[in-house]
Amino acid sequence: MRSSTPAESVLTVRIDAAVIAAHYAQLNRMGGDTTNGFDRPAYSHEETRVMLYFSQCAEACGLSHRVDAIGNLIIETTSISGQWIETGSHVDTVPGGGNYDGLAGVVAGFEALKAIRHSIRTLKHGLRLRIWRGEESAAFGIASIGSRAAFGQLPPASLSMTCRGKTLADAMTDQGINPNIIEQGRPAIATDELDSINAYIELHIEQGKVLESQLREIGIVTAIRGSRRSWVSLRGTFDHSGATPMGCDYRHDCNLAMAHMHVRLDQLLQKHITDGIDLVQTIGVINSHSGMSKKLTIDNNAVSKVSGAAFFSFEVRGCKADKVAAYHEQAEKLIHQTAAEFGITAAIETFSDQSGIAALDKPLQQQISRTCDSLKLDHMLMASGAWHDAGTMAQQRRTDGNHIPVGMIFIPCRDRAIALKS
């Protein structure tokens, strides 16, 4: 939000930049020692501390606030219509993360709520800010814990996932939240409250470099990429690196086969991009245990051995679930073909498959676009490469059968301090 000249079609409310700075003067001290970025895992004391900060801010300006059964914080005005226009984001971070990912949307949402309430005495719909718990998958390996659990959509098995040796169930209990609601699969947002959500708009920093490299101020999000994540483990034969001649007749070299797989997968994806299919693909982890949910053994690999074992993570992201699935099928075929060519075996195990949101609400995108025009903000349409709580919201249907209209506003991150997140 920034001050601007009013335009006829848009009611402009002003938020002083100093107010935002004042929030960060406090918030920049919350999250570990903060020398190497912030550390506020899902359901940690650090996350709760920021939640409490916003409760106090709401209290100080006479805004109603409550905590749902999952521990999400809700700050809201009253509503004449019985409908609410909602915004929201999260306050947890990845280890060493930035302090804008999630928090920027919470700070902006809180101040927007205050400013709009101040400017317009008789709002038709109420305003509501949801501060979600645990959006980052870095902690427990699950994204959007707070928003998914709020709608009763978090699998009970999630409670036994661990972060730094503590289960999610225990982490919740430590923050005064009873995990039974997840165990029982009950939503924290009752049907009446779900039906009262008129629209949900989330502001978030863009986590890539698209806005920055294209010199745009605002990204209007059209869709949200889902992700499919697998472990690919390879088994070949350990052989003496000096005595074993080159070539597949003698060597069943997992590392070499893996390199060929990686290059061929890169070529396969490029072909899809050329064909206009929106997908990204990443092999982030190779042969290392860091960040792994499962220990695959490569302990016998050595400098002077042909590698008899290897593994890698394989992630495909796209907005359209059917495109991701079709691509994944081709990729699996390519992996197995390459393995056979090198005389090794490959096993592919998908451990996470989250469908994307193929299209966010078009009228909301048009509304945001008109607002940018009137505020003279350079803007562009773009897909969100990362998952967000807005995605969970977009999956919900009200009792009238309609999806909740959801929009997202991307802003470039300050100094490209991109908080890496899932």
Place this chain on the structure above:
Amino acid sequence: MRSSTPAESVLTVRIDAAVIAAHYAQLNRMGGDTTNGFDRPAYSHEETRVMLYFSQCAEACGLSHRVDAIGNLIIETTSISGQWIETGSHVDTVPGGGNYDGLAGVVAGFEALKAIRHSIRTLKHGLRLRIWRGEESAAFGIASIGSRAAFGQLPPASLSMTCRGKTLADAMTDQGINPNIIEQGRPAIATDELDSINAYIELHIEQGKVLESQLREIGIVTAIRGSRRSWVSLRGTFDHSGATPMGCDYRHDCNLAMAHMHVRLDQLLQKHITDGIDLVQTIGVINSHSGMSKKLTIDNNAVSKVSGAAFFSFEVRGCKADKVAAYHEQAEKLIHQTAAEFGITAAIETFSDQSGIAALDKPLQQQISRTCDSLKLDHMLMASGAWHDAGTMAQQRRTDGNHIPVGMIFIPCRDRAIALKS
């Protein structure tokens, strides 16, 4: 050695296979719990135990035996000429190694010595068996500790290398050997003894699959590959795997660049092989700390991040040091070019460079060949892909300026139980 019909040109001595089996009945119990292979690191109690076994065998049949200042065991006959024909090998193993690597040459050498002494009462030259300590580099990261130290060629810095938390100096001391001789760079084999070595012939299992796949019984070794080993570490940029578009403009992806390097290096080597240059190349370790002498950090790599760091081991082996060096130069160029193409940086650090033996003694090869012919053993000429103590011996010059004539006999390993070694 096996029984055969005598031929005119060759004096045949017979060794009963049961005698070899009797040795292994004892030796198969020496080396850790032996359920998952043998474990006799350099300068361990297990290695010493096998040394003692052969001292007792020598004692039992009235052969002279002594231990040099490095702990190598020497079993020998007297010599009329003051010259000795030598054989030798090692008894240490890699962790989980087989019981034929090294040991086969020691057992064969001991029984050959006994049988020849028994068959020929008046040998012109004496016979000598050297049982070397610590040939495997798996323990302290240095190959041929015993033979190199015996000739005063082990760098004193080697004494501070560690195996399972113990320095080589301490491991030697534990086996009753004073490491000062290495500290001072003094040889254990005096000039007189060096000059008395008429020839050295080592029998060893072939550690590749060449004899097996070509159905040959004997390999006559023409040369011994040396090795050059480096760590290649890559630094790029960590980015969000969903939000960052594909392509080098957006991604500086170390894992992807590494895959392209690996495939291109494979192509470069294939081109050299096609050109008739004898080289092998192995990337045995990727992004894992197992078997590493140096910790390179890739701790920030994760499933949902573009990889900002990667590393791999790069080993090139060849008999001709100049060919290895020329190839390495091209490989380094290729690595740096590929890094630049992907917007990352590469650092290459060579941590071991052992020159090969370009040619073993030709007359000895002819002698072995004639012997095989007369014994009707299928044989072939071949380079040794692995390093052996014979290589150390081949590097030595007598005071007359001539190198010691060295030959090697390869046999296929039983059941392809290849002991992986450096």
